[in-house]
Amino acid sequence: MSAGPIEPCNILIVDDMEENLVAFEAVLGPLHQHLVRARSGEQALKAMLRQEFAVVLLDVRMPGMDGFETAANIKRLDQTKHVPIILVTGTEASADYAYRGYSIGAADFITKPIDPWVLRTKINIFLDLYRKNRQLASHAQQLDADRLAEISRRLTQIELLLRDSPETRTAALADRVAELERAMGAVLPGRAGRP
Incomplete structure (x- = not known):
């Protein structure tokens, strides 16, 4: 190439x-x-x-x-x-x-x-x-864009989970939110390790 x-x-x-x-x-x-x-x-x-x-x-x-x-x-x-x-x-x-x-x-x-x-x-x-x-710098911007797209995808999944199931299990939801926060910590400075 x-x-x-x-x-x-x-x-x-x-x-x-x-x-x-x-x-x-x-x-x-x-x-x-x-x-x-x-x-x-x-x-x-x-x-x-x-x-x-x-x-x-x-x-x-x-x-x-x-x-x-x-x-x-x-x-x-x-x-x-x-x-x-x-x-x-x-x-x-x-x-x-x-x-x-x-x-x-x-x-x-x-x-x-x-x-x-x-x-x-x-x-x-x-x-x-x-x-x-x-x-x-261009590569880093692309990685950040990819990570933000992944975070957006996960937020959409959480929103659908909440919307579709009013009786969503709290543990499953907490696991998804924790996973999302870990992903955000990898992209956003100062977010790593926050609860």
């Missing part, structure tokens, strides 16, 4: 210099993904609130909100906190750049001048993780 064509993912590229954005687009073009540009930290945050991204490629040195501050703001928002960030630094980057970046939640670093093969490899790893996480 074929999984079908792979949908392109969104990649956010953040740099204040046009020539760097063009270079990143040239390097990442062969991946055939949807590349979105931002020229500042503020533009990056706005873009992230408008659409979902698989990964962010973020320059550290920008005027105004620098890459560290932008990354920290991305990681503070519930909607964007799980998006991996690759910080891009110049060759003059000090050792404390790595500490600062990882402490605010950056997933990786890459140094200019960029090795195209290394950058595409890193981006591909994050794209694969993004797709697998989406598949897991």
Whole structure:
């Protein structure tokens, strides 16, 4: 069974210099993904609130909100906190750049001048993780839907039992209700173990 064509993912590229954005687009073009540009930290945050991204490629040195501050703001928002960030630094980057970046939640670093093969490899790893996480989330939703359908079926059985037999045995009904509560405990957080 074929999984079908792979949908392109969104990649956010953040740099204040046009020539760097063009270079990143040239390097990442062969991946055939949807590349979105931002020229500042503020533009990056706005873009992230408008659409979902698989990964962010973020320059550290920008005027105004620098890459560290932008990354920290991305990681503070519930909607964007799980998006991996690759910080891009110049060759003059000090050792404390790595500490600062990882402490605010950056997933990786890459140094200019960029090795195209290394950058595409890193981006591909994050794209694969993004797709697998989406598949897991979809699978979990399907399992929840199946469990809820089973609970609905059992509720219907209990309703029919009550409607059809006014003198229903209390023990049989109690057993069905307990079975239903166990099923609900498997689907609804906080319900497990409740009487």
